[in-house]
Amino acid sequence: MLGYPAEEEAAALLIKIDPSVITGYLEDASGFTQGYAERLVIPETESEVAEYLKQASRKKESITIVGGRTGVSAGCIAQGGTLLSMERLDTLNKIELTGEGGWVTLGPAVRLETLISAASQAGLLYGPDPTEKTGTLGGNASTNASGGRSFKYGATREHVLALTAVLSTGEILRLERGRSRTSQDLLKFPLSSGRTLECQRPLLPSLEVTKNAAGYFSVPDMDPIDLLIGMDGTLAVITSLKLKLLRAPAGRFTLAVFFPDMPSAVDCAAIIRNQTKDSAFQTGPASLEFMDQQALDLLRPEFPNIPDISRAVLLMEQEYSPGKQDEALAQWSEFLDQRGVSENMIWYAETEPDVRRLQEFRHALPEAVNRLVRQRNFPKVGTDMAVPEKAFPEMLNIYRRGLESLGLQYLIFGHIGECHLHVNILPRQASEFQAAKDLYLQFAREAVARGGTVSAEHGIGKIKHAFMEIMVGEPGLREMARVKRIFDPAGILNRGNIFPEKYLD
Numbered sequence: 001m002l003g004y005p006a007e008e009e010a011a012a013l014l015i016k017i018d019p020s021v022i023t024g025y026l027e028d029a030s031g032f033t034q035g036y037a038e039r040l041v042i043p044e045t046e047s048e049v050a051e052y053l054k055q056a057s058r059k060k061e062s063i064t065i066v067g068g069r070t071g072v073s074a075g076c077i078a079q080g081g082t083l084l085s086m087e088r089l090d091t092l093n094k095i096e097l098t099g100e101g102g103w104v105t106l107g108p109a110v111r112l113e114t115l116i117s118a119a120s121q122a123g124l125l126y127g128p129d130p131t132e133k134t135g136t137l138g139g140n141a142s143t144n145a146s147g148g149r150s151f152k153y154g155a156t157r158e159h160v161l162a163l164t165a166v167l168s169t170g171e172i173l174r175l176e177r178g179r180s181r182t183s184q185d186l187l188k189f190p191l192s193s194g195r196t197l198e199c200q201r202p203l204l205p206s207l208e209v210t211k212n213a214a215g216y217f218s219v220p221d222m223d224p225i226d227l228l229i230g231m232d233g234t235l236a237v238i239t240s241l242k243l244k245l246l247r248a249p250a251g252r253f254t255l256a257v258f259f260p261d262m263p264s265a266v267d268c269a270a271i272i273r274n275q276t277k278d279s280a281f282q283t284g285p286a287s288l289e290f291m292d293q294q295a296l297d298l299l300r301p302e303f304p305n306i307p308d309i310s311r312a313v314l315l316m317e318q319e320y321s322p323g324k325q326d327e328a329l330a331q332w333s334e335f336l337d338q339r340g341v342s343e344n345m346i347w348y349a350e351t352e353p354d355v356r357r358l359q360e361f362r363h364a365l366p367e368a369v370n371r372l373v374r375q376r377n378f379p380k381v382g383t384d385m386a387v388p389e390k391a392f393p394e395m396l397n398i399y400r401r402g403l404e405s406l407g408l409q410y411l412i413f414g415h416i417g418e419c420h421l422h423v424n425i426l427p428r429q430a431s432e433f434q435a436a437k438d439l440y441l442q443f444a445r446e447a448v449a450r451g452g453t454v455s456a457e458h459g460i461g462k463i464k465h466a467f468m469e470i471m472v473g474e475p476g477l478r479e480m481a482r483v484k485r486i487f488d489p490a491g492i493l494n495r496g497n498i499f500p501e502k503y504l505d
């Protein structure tokens with residue numbers, strides 16, 4: 001029926017058509033349940049990927065690329081066609097040392113936790129710190145994943161030095177940062193076939209945020225490699241990456257600073273954000289995170305030592321270079337003293353067990369939310385917007401006014417260093433669930449009106465098209481479809497990611 005060899009005859013490409021095997025590949029962390037696929041292909045080499053894609057293009061066979069399946073937007077869930085699992089391209093090459101740190105080349109299926117561990121053994125650090133460590137580096141690059149330490153180190157994009165990707169035509173694209181040319185917004189991509197693919201930079205509304213995972217990257221004079229990072233598998237299949245590694249700090253300590261009200265915490269975060277930009281202030285944290293009163297209240301049963309009067313907390317991770325620990329501590333102590341923060345409102349963690357306890361405190365929040373959601377049997381509605389710094393206090397007021405006027409239960413937490421907070425709305429009944437979804441759309445419009453993004457971290461995938469449309473409008477969706485058609489003329493790769501499939505027809 002399919003015109004493909006049975007599993008045992010296709011040893012090299014490992015083609016599987018057994019539904020019980022395929023079903024296991026149709027899940028990620030999004031809860032999206034409408035996945036289906038006719039076959040699963042597991043190539044072992046880049047040339048096998050290229051050969052398969054060439055044939056698939058000819059047959060217009062839809063291909064969905066599968067990484068670690070930890071995505072939260074259903075990007076890797078197929079709706080028909082073939083699942084292309086990258087799992088066997090998992091080679092981690094030897095780390096090369098340089099004066100400032102090092103670099104490594106690896107296959108896209110190498111998991112983040114494997115890279116972190118290898119880098120650490122070499123005395124190095126991989127900057128991006130997405131919470132989910134079982135995701136793959138191919139998935140991280142495709143979604144431009146970011147994490148707590150992105151405040152200091154940026155998202156995945158900043159750490160990709162080079163990549164190799166296979167187009168749906170079977171042609172191979174090798175890009176090294178700083179090597180490919182852009183002139184007057186014309187991006188040029190040299191291909192293995194000798195052809196140069198030319199693509200006008202997508203014309204999309206410009207953003208003023210430090211973090212974005214919604215839609216294609218586009219800024220004037222951009223490096224062509226950056227179009228491939230954050231493309232959610234719509235333009236090409238990443239088959240190898242060269243990643244930057246940094247010298248690891250001598251050590252780090254973590255601080256949780258509690259505040260009696262939310263505005264004091266928000267003001268303090270703004271000061272830290274601005275001081276970190278100022279080179280005179282040596283001590284800038286690697287991460288700057290926030291939880292509001294409702295989040296703290298949810299955690300109190302598990303962490304009864306949360307100070308009674310606290311209504312908000314800032315969590316910071318401070319790295320230091322050799323011999324500089326005391327200096328870093330003294331600087332924080334003076335800073336917090338000046339702001340009138342008393343010692344009993346500070347948790348300090350430096351030893352392994354204390355750091356672990358603080359990490360548990362931070363990670364306990366999503367777990368507590370999930371428990372509540374399971375009890376109630378209504379999904380949470382979780383936002384992912386970031387706004388420019390100047391719009392941040394106003395955006396926070398918009399969140400609180402909207403939520404309180406509807407009497408919804410909610411909590412707010414996240415990456416305050418990048419003006420990127422998650423609002424989690426916890427509906428108690430069907431009418432609240434609908435109200436929460438409507439409010440989310442309203443918040444997205446407000447964020448976009450202020451130069452913000454509808455998704456700073458989680459991406460659009462298949463489940464947030466409405467938000468993408470709010471951000472770039474119909475012309476923006478058409479513009480991204482134009483770019484996709486140049487890279488993927490058969491329109492077979494990760495259809496339905498970022499924008500609806502109708503834009504490809």
Ligand SMILES: Cc1cc2nc3c(=O)[nH]c(=O)nc-3n(C[C@H](O)[C@H](O)[C@H](O)COP(=O)(O)OP(=O)(O)OC[C@H]3O[C@@H](n4cnc5c(N)ncnc54)[C@H](O)[C@@H]3O)c2cc1C
Binds near residue numbers: 066069070075131237
């Ligand atoms: C508990 C939890 C915490 C999380 N925390 C964070 C966080 O802090 N920050 C964050 O950014 N995300 C976070 N995520 C989301 C997720 O981990 C990231 O989106 C991650 O980058 C996905 O990687 P993956 O390998 O699992 O990719 P998948 O989920 O398999 O795929 C994601 C997308 O990438 C595409 N893709 C995968 N491999 C390739 C490839 N080789 N070439 C081209 N496209 C490819 C897929 O087709 C899909 O569109 C979290 C998820 C969970 C469950």
